[in-house]
Amino acid sequence: MSILAGKKVVIIGDRDGVPGPAIEACAKSAGAEVVFSSTECFV
Amino acid sequence: MKSVIKGTGYILAHTPDMVFYNGSTQTTERIVNPDSEYLKELPKHLRKYDQAVSYWPHQVYIGNKTPEELENTPEPYYDKVCDCKDRFGKYGEIIPEDEFYLLMQASDVFDLVMLEKGFVSKTKDKFAKDQYIDESIVARVKEGFDLAEIEKCVKEEHAEGLYIDFKLVGCVKKAHDVDPNFSAHVIHENLVAKASSVLALIAGVKNAGISKDEVDFVIDCCEEACGDMLQRGGGNFAKAAAEIAGLNNATGADTRGFCAGPSHAIIEAASLVAAGTYKTVAVTAGGCTAKLGMNGVNIVKKGLPIMEDVIAGFCVIISQNDQKNPVINLDIHGKLAVGAGSAPQNVIGALVMDPLAEAGLKVTDVDKFSPEMQNAEIMKAAATGDVAEANYKMIAALAVKRGDLDKSVVPTFPKERGVKGYAPIQGHIPSGVPPIGYFRDEMLKGKMNRAMIIGKGSLFLGRLTNLFDGVSFVIEKNDGSKDSGGASEEEVKSLIAKAMKEFASTLLKAE
Numbered sequence: 426m427s428i429l430a431g432k433k434v435v436i437i438g439d440r441d442g443v444p445g446p447a448i449e450a451c452a453k454s455a456g457a458e459v460v461f462s463s464t465e466c467f468v
Numbered sequence: 469m470k471s472v473i474k475g476t477g478y479i480l481a482h483t484p485d486m487v488f489y490n491g492s493t494q495t496t497e498r499i500v501n502p503d504s505e506y507l508k509e510l511p512k513h514l515r516k517y518d519q520a521v522s523y524w525p526h527q528v529y530i531g532n533k534t535p536e537e538l539e540n541t542p543e544p545y546y547d548k549v550c551d552c553k554d555r556f557g558k559y560g561e562i563i564p565e566d567e568f569y570l571l572m573q574a575s576d577v578f579d580l581v582m583l584e585k586g587f588v589s590k591t592k593d594k595f596a597k598d599q600y601i602d603e604s605i606v607a608r609v610k611e612g613f614d615l616a617e618i619e620k621c622v623k624e625e626h627a628e629g630l631y632i633d634f635k636l637v638g639c640v641k642k643a644h645d646v647d648p649n650f651s652a653h654v655i656h657e658n659l660v661a662k663a664s665s666v667l668a669l670i671a672g673v674k675n676a677g678i679s680k681d682e683v684d685f686v687i688d689c690c691e692e693a694c695g696d697m698l699q700r701g702g703g704n705f706a707k708a709a710a711e712i713a714g715l716n717n718a719t720g721a722d723t724r725g726f727c728a729g730p731s732h733a734i735i736e737a738a739s740l741v742a743a744g745t746y747k748t749v750a751v752t753a754g755g756c757t758a759k760l761g762m763n764g765v766n767i768v769k770k771g772l773p774i775m776e777d778v779i780a781g782f783c784v785i786i787s788q789n790d791q792k793n794p795v796i797n798l799d800i801h802g803k804l805a806v807g808a809g810s811a812p813q814n815v816i817g818a819l820v821m822d823p824l825a826e827a828g829l830k831v832t833d834v835d836k837f838s839p840e841m842q843n844a845e846i847m848k849a850a851a852t853g854d855v856a857e858a859n860y861k862m863i864a865a866l867a868v869k870r871g872d873l874d875k876s877v878v879p880t881f882p883k884e885r886g887v888k889g890y891a892p893i894q895g896h897i898p899s900g901v902p903p904i905g906y907f908r909d910e911m912l913k914g915k916m917n918r919a920m921i922i923g924k925g926s927l928f929l930g931r932l933t934n935l936f937d938g939v940s941f942v943i944e945k946n947d948g949s950k951d952s953g954g955a956s957e958e959e960v961k962s963l964i965a966k967a968m969k970e971f972a973s974t975l976l977k978a979e
Contacts, residue, residue: 447811466926
């Protein structure tokens with residue numbers, strides 16, 4: 426069973442790394458509940 | 469008609485006092501934690517002008533050193549003195565803060581910049597000796613004001629102070645009593661962007677070897693907005709800067725797209741020239757005060773000097789095919805469409821792999837890629853990592869997946885096909901465009917055939933969409949051939965006759 430299944434997840438993605446929506450899709454597919462997701466720009 | 473890159477300008481303004489007084493990290497800290505250790509420590513970490521001039525990445529930016537020479541010099545650079553310490557380079561210059569204040573005042577047409585009389589008289593002669601500053605700009609420098617008047621504006625009228633070594637030498641006044649878009653903060657930010665764009669434009673035109681009157685159109689692609697409370701982003705930085713730069717035959721307009729702005733603007737400029745709408749277009753952008761010292765907290769904690777101490781500007785002059793200068797090949801360009809998705813492989817796929825595949829090219833057909841050119845040592849010190857390298861690795865990974873590249877060469881791909889990041893962390897400035905001057909030089913020498921510029925923009929920062937954006941384009945060595953002028957009348961008649969003959973034969977077959 427996935428370690429994220431049934432867990433609430435906060436996601437902070439990186440535009441030049443892995444952006445929020447991409448992490449969100451992975452987390453959801455692993456059964457997580459995404460409570461916050463954003464992409465940040467560090468440049 | 470093909471569009472070529474006729475010349476480039478890259479300029480820096482060393483502004484350590486603006487780091488302290490105007491950088492957004494510092495202004496925010498002053499509000500939320502005015503007695504913080506960081507603010508107390510910061511002044512000890514600011515560099516002197518000579519140190520900023522002899523900083524390796526700055527010498528690469530203005531063209532005295534090449535990105536290759538930087539690559540072959542081991543990090544760190546902040547503790548090294550570059551063997552070239554020239555203020556002026558092949559592409560531009562590093563102007564000191566005092567002279568930059570005079571340029572800001574000369575760029576101001578609404579009497580909003582006040583400089584102290586003694587400061588003006590002390591600085592004006594050396595400002596006039598700047599090789600890019602002509603008499604028309606020097607003539608715009610005013611005598612100045614008494615210090616008491618400036619102090620009154622700062623203390624009582626919410627003016628933004630201008631400092632040299634933490635000593636007040638001038639100010640930027642607000643332009644309206646209640647309009648927040650005309651606050652001293654906004655006017656200051658916009659005049660800095662304008663003045664640095666003016667210097668970049670002058671350098672670009674001079675380096676292109678053309679007269680100022682040859683520029684028909686200017687596109688500004690910085691990330692600031694100017695306008696009053698009725699039209700907050702009305703613009704137009706382009707024409708405003710062109711006026712001060714003396715480009716009397718040009719009009720202009722602004723293109724915005726966060727950090728992707730420059731790449732969008734160059735594609736637009738190349739298309740305008742290719743279409744014959746304008747013969748010569750200048751793409752320009754000034755720099756950003758808010759990003760000065762942006763990563764200062766981590767930098768100071770590590771005991772390093774503040775390397776985000778320069779305002780930057782750039783200019784690319786795009787003109788009609790001269791059979792010599794590198795061509796912007798408009799047949800190869802990538803775009804991150806709304807529906808493209810945001811996974812890293814989708815982004816690099818849309819911006820790099822798809823346009824190359826459509827043109828029948830492999831990744832290895834491109835000599836150099838230029839994505840995010842942020843100074844790598846600053847990004848690493850800020851714990852963000854080498855952004856340029858992250859992009860090269862993704863390009864390499866997708867190239868392996870597509871069969872363009874053997875897996876064994878992935879580790880060396882960033883050095884072989886990439887450019888090490890050296891540009892100031894000024895948002896749109898590092899986004900793809902810094903090495904264009906270097907690429908042009910290498911193509912003119914016959915040492916490079918093709919380079920791809922990749923610009924990305926964080927649209928989500930505007931809070932209108934969660935998307936980000938990106939576009940890419942390709943620069944190629946000019947093969948010297950003349951543009952074809954279209955088909956002749958005889959050729960058209962021949963094509964129609966051939967088509968009719970083929971059509972008739974299909975009818976006969978059908979019977």
